Amino acid sequence: MMKSIKRRRIKLGDVYAINLPNGKVAFGRSFKDACIAIYSYIGSSHDDTPQEEDYQFVVGVYDDVLKSGQWPVVDHRPFANEEEAWPPPMCVIDQLSGEYSLYHKGEMRHSSWQECEGLEIAAVWEAYHIVDRIMGNDKWHKNPLS
Template sequence: MVLKEPLIAFFDRLFLRDQPEHFEVGGLPVAFTLMVMNHAVTSRRWPVVGSADIPEELRFSPKFCKQDELSGILSIYHEIPELAPLYERYASPGECIGLETAAVWEPEHVEDRLRDHFRGLPNKWVEQLKIT
């Protein structure tokens, strides 16, 4: 489900291609939410298959963790409208546990990750981005 650009939520459920245009996604578990390159949708690589209201639980801006390549310093990256469109602050290692690493994903890497997710396999792109 396309959220606020560039965020896309990926559900922990496979959908059939012939599903009706409007379907209810509220309450479905989310496998992960990522920042994804626009061309995944604008190029029609990922066709629009329907529309639905964004569920309340997905209307927030998720936090992402970043690690400076040189210093190793960690930070939390997210949107706080009252402070700044994009907000970043220092973080402890514990604060990054369970957070996605801040990155804008290419569609083919997301597709690899989805395949691995549904097969129960580790994903090489997630491993490559892992905070150390």
Template structure:
């Protein structure tokens, strides 16, 4: 396997629809961030702009999205800063009891409903669902996959 494809800090491009290109970055062993930036041209300027863009969302993604070449590595030259490298928190909800927990890098802690407000569900996303979510994000419409994972 190409070590660059699994490298923390790798910036990758995702082709969306209508020639749109979005960007993500592997920020630690488990997670990638996706940027609030879309372009129609992959260039040194668009790569620089991706790095400077705010994070739209942060989630774990199936490793094969990058290792298979579906998403293309476009740069590995910048280290991940401490604010991005810090593992995110995710919520878990027991389907039978409704009880909530918070997951962070292998640690699970019970919590109350209020503690999970604003957290993503602990799930590993398929690349096509991430692409759908990004298309919806840029179109400013709700995403089916994200909505299905909200706490109840």
């Protein structure tokens, strides 16, 4: 018999537990713009949550990943203000023209490669891509500027 997973509403500041293949647990906090910040801290259980707001990376994530219940919400950490709830700027590289843009707070503006250097490439990730990256497999992280 298959266990039913309850779908839920996404709330800014919710902290999700992400079960890893090695038996450990990673955590992610929901941000605006359909993003999740993955904590640097890796815990031993769902109760072993991060004590600091220190993140490995911030990426876009498909809504169904957070709504499915696959990653249970284990905490809620409200943002101090609206500005803090926005993810950092991300880079967009046009595949045809090779031109660079910065994406931040729902807006895109022309940019240079120097401004994009070291930034996350804007993309929306599936759950398994995020788990792979947490586990050290960087095949999904292909920023030619890093």
